[in-house]
Amino acid sequence: MAGFFDIKARKEAAAANGGSTKTAPTKDTNRLQPWVEKYRPKSLSDVTAQDHTITVLQRTLQSSNLPHMLFYGPPGTGKTSTVLALAKELYGPELMKSRVLELNASDERGISIVREKVKDFARMQLSNPSPGYRDLYPCPPYKIIILDEADSMTQDAQSALRRTMETYSKITRFCLICNYVTRIIDPLASRCSKFRFKSLDQGNAKKRVEEIAQKEGVRLEEGAADTLIRCSEGDLRKAITFLQSAARLVGAVSVQKDEDAMEVDEDDKEGNVVTVKSIEGIAGVIPQDTIDKLVNAMQPRSKGLVYEAVAKVVTDMVADGWSATQVVTQLFQSILYNESIPDIQKNKITLVFSEVDKRLVDGSDEHLTILDLALRISNILAGA
Amino acid sequence: MALLVDKHRPRSLDQLTYHKDLSERLRSLAQSGDFPHLLVYGPSGAGKKTRIVATLKELYGPGVEKIKIDSRVFQTTSNRKLEFNIVASVYHLEITPSDVGIYDRVVVQDLLKEVAQTQQVDQSAKQRFKVVVINEADHLTRDAQAALRRTMEKYSPNLRLILLANSTANIIAPIRSRTLLVRVAAPTELEICEVLAKSGKKEGFLAARELEKRIAKESGRNLRRALLMYEAVHAQNEKVSDDTPIPPPDWEALIGVVAQEIMAEHSPARILQVRAKLYDLLTHCIPPTTILKTLTFKLIPLIDDALKADVIKWAAFYEHRIRMGTKVIFHLEAFVAKFMRILEEYLMGMDF
Ligand SMILES: Nc1ncnc2c1ncn2[C@@H]1O[C@H](COP(=O)(O)OP(=O)(O)OP(=O)(O)O)[C@@H](O)[C@H]1O
Numbered sequence A: 001m002a003g004f005f006d007i008k009a010r011k012e013a014a015a016a017n018g019g020s021t022k023t024a025p026t027k028d029t030n031r032l033q034p035w036v037e038k039y040r041p042k043s044l045s046d047v048t049a050q051d052h053t054i055t056v057l058q059r060t061l062q063s064s065n066l067p068h069m070l071f072y073g074p075p076g077t078g079k080t081s082t083v084l085a086l087a088k089e090l091y092g093p094e095l096m097k098s099r100v101l102e103l104n105a106s107d108e109r110g111i112s113i114v115r116e117k118v119k120d121f122a123r124m125q126l127s128n129p130s131p132g133y134r135d136l137y138p139c140p141p142y143k144i145i146i147l148d149e150a151d152s153m154t155q156d157a158q159s160a161l162r163r164t165m166e167t168y169s170k171i172t173r174f175c176l177i178c179n180y181v182t183r184i185i186d187p188l189a190s191r192c193s194k195f196r197f198k199s200l201d202q203g204n205a206k207k208r209v210e211e212i213a214q215k216e217g218v219r220l221e222e223g224a225a226d227t228l229i230r231c232s233e234g235d236l237r238k239a240i241t242f243l244q245s246a247a248r249l250v251g252a253v254s255v256q257k258d259e260d261a262m263e264v265d266e267d268d269k270e271g272n273v274v275t276v277k278s279i280e281g282i283a284g285v286i287p288q289d290t291i292d293k294l295v296n297a298m299q300p301r302s303k304g305l306v307y308e309a310v311a312k313v314v315t316d317m318v319a320d321g322w323s324a325t326q327v328v329t330q331l332f333q334s335i336l337y338n339e340s341i342p343d344i345q346k347n348k349i350t351l352v353f354s355e356v357d358k359r360l361v362d363g364s365d366e367h368l369t370i371l372d373l374a375l376r377i378s379n380i381l382a383g384a
Numbered sequence B: 001m002a003l004l005v006d007k008h009r010p011r012s013l014d015q016l017t018y019h020k021d022l023s024e025r026l027r028s029l030a031q032s033g034d035f036p037h038l039l040v041y042g043p044s045g046a047g048k049k050t051r052i053v054a055t056l057k058e059l060y061g062p063g064v065e066k067i068k069i070d071s072r073v074f075q076t077t078s079n080r081k082l083e084f085n086i087v088a089s090v091y092h093l094e095i096t097p098s099d100v101g102i103y104d105r106v107v108v109q110d111l112l113k114e115v116a117q118t119q120q121v122d123q124s125a126k127q128r129f130k131v132v133v134i135n136e137a138d139h140l141t142r143d144a145q146a147a148l149r150r151t152m153e154k155y156s157p158n159l160r161l162i163l164l165a166n167s168t169a170n171i172i173a174p175i176r177s178r179t180l181l182v183r184v185a186a187p188t189e190l191e192i193c194e195v196l197a198k199s200g201k202k203e204g205f206l207a208a209r210e211l212e213k214r215i216a217k218e219s220g221r222n223l224r225r226a227l228l229m230y231e232a233v234h235a236q237n238e239k240v241s242d243d244t245p246i247p248p249p250d251w252e253a254l255i256g257v258v259a260q261e262i263m264a265e266h267s268p269a270r271i272l273q274v275r276a277k278l279y280d281l282l283t284h285c286i287p288p289t290t291i292l293k294t295l296t297f298k299l300i301p302l303i304d305d306a307l308k309a310d311v312i313k314w315a316a317f318y319e320h321r322i323r324m325g326t327k328v329i330f331h332l333e334a335f336v337a338k339f340m341r342i343l344e345e346y347l348m349g350m351d352f
């Protein structure tokens, strides 16, 4: 490890890099952040598409009496952002540090450790804000403990948490956040007001993405915003990352390494348009003709020919690195919407998909699994 | 003596011979300053690592090539000591958490926080953030992956991750959501031929186009494998020509023998003989999935068309069992037995 944290070695490397005379890029760090962080909602009203949750939270904000809370929903729907925004509106920037404790899956969260941390934190004296500050932020007389990614806590740790929650309930509020609400034990979940974060719907997500594109001076081709939303499956974080990457791709030539030049260039990036195709490429969508090739190969004909044809297409797809889950998703779509396949065959095929999905999640070999899937479907199509 | 694979490895993005558009994409990301976290996936031997090292060079300059290997000790919650190797330059580090098996969470958790909390000290560093490359990310436990989530967001001013994986299937959705997915397809046979020819020229090998073509085909579009085969052919033959045979690796030859044996006789005694060979392969660290797949694809050309789909079905079935179970040999043997049975039944059916 020495090398990495060793200043001398670092200087040497800097020397090796030669000519770079630039000073450390400190000033506008904001611009150098990934857009997902740059555009993380700063206040509750910035949070898109979770109207119900936000309305309720804003109301509690006024009464200043918060219940314990449980936020759940798929990735990239605004859970972490919402709780951080809420905390900020309650305590303001100065008190945030002393009133909010965030523990996430990257922290040690064994039973005793959580208890210790919560105890120490809860016992710390409440610092008193000045009256002026209190006018700006409600600063209620309790602290907030955020347990982000709570679904990765063991059942035992969760059980132990029940007691802790009760012991300190006068001076602390808990906010648990997770993707899968079923992984939170009942006694814990029942102590909280639950807030479901929905997968972002088309309209709202699109608005947000377009807003960001506009702020960054990125022009979107007709339909590009829709493609972004479709490819990211209700996950706004993904949509924003795709957008950023697509923007960099088309703006590739005009981006300069120099900081000042970058400022200029932000204005004349206008010329480059983000296309539907570039987004699909970035999102890893398999081109339709590749899927069609597979579907064609599966069509009934003599057994030997089917095997040869299917094996060839599948081998190529695997070598091309298409992720098996993506193959499964798109193949499923393609078959489901194919009018010429009788329903009874579709039913049988669905069973195969179910099994294949499970196997992939278990980490089965993608090549064998996809080959098996294609051959079995082909068999069903042939009327077996 | 360095192997060809290492000796002629491209060092920068312009030197990469195939997937030019991807190289451009990586370059534009590297130059933009707001580089996202990446999840780079693709079959093995497709050149993922080479591409990433070249990208790092684009990010930081030649300084990233001065690397050191350090050994660190981590402590688990149960006070177990774990020794762990880290490859590092002053700008980046590279880790393979699957080396420590189920304790990978501790390593990921401690190391990343440590990195994230120390600033880039090199004042002239081109980027404010440091990069941590995680090899075999698809082998990370769920716990370790969960530990990455908030870290990736919270420390994003100081830290970027590049995850390398063969497939995205084992990467949990919240991690996929936090990374830009970069697919690296294996090079085509033609592209492999070009690389071989180029390498051969540098080595002063006599060109043998047909041989190179055969190697490319044999390699299954795995460039690393192709280069190793190419080097082996040249090492073993004084003079190579278009029809010099390509020797398969020992383990593959052995699996070929197993396939022949299975075809020749379907009896419990034969299963026993085969088992000894399977054990042999396993003790030589050939991954069970590789054994099963290679065996399957060696058997397929030997059997009737009517059976092929069925054999694939059972191969996939037992491969899944291998993943889920604990005793690999059971499932390999079960596959062999199943195969014999399918073949036997089919042959009997033909008799009547
Ligand atoms: N509802 C939303 N409104 C505005 N931006 C959002 C919203 N949801 C997600 N985002 C964007 O996505 C990023 C990630 O959101 P956030 O961290 O809140 O997701 P999360 O729900 O906590 O996801 P995870 O389950 O993966 O932790 C934010 O920085 C923001 O850019």
Ligand SMILES: [Mg+2]
Pocket (backbone or CB within 6 Å): A079, A080, A081, A148
């Ligand atoms: Mg979150």
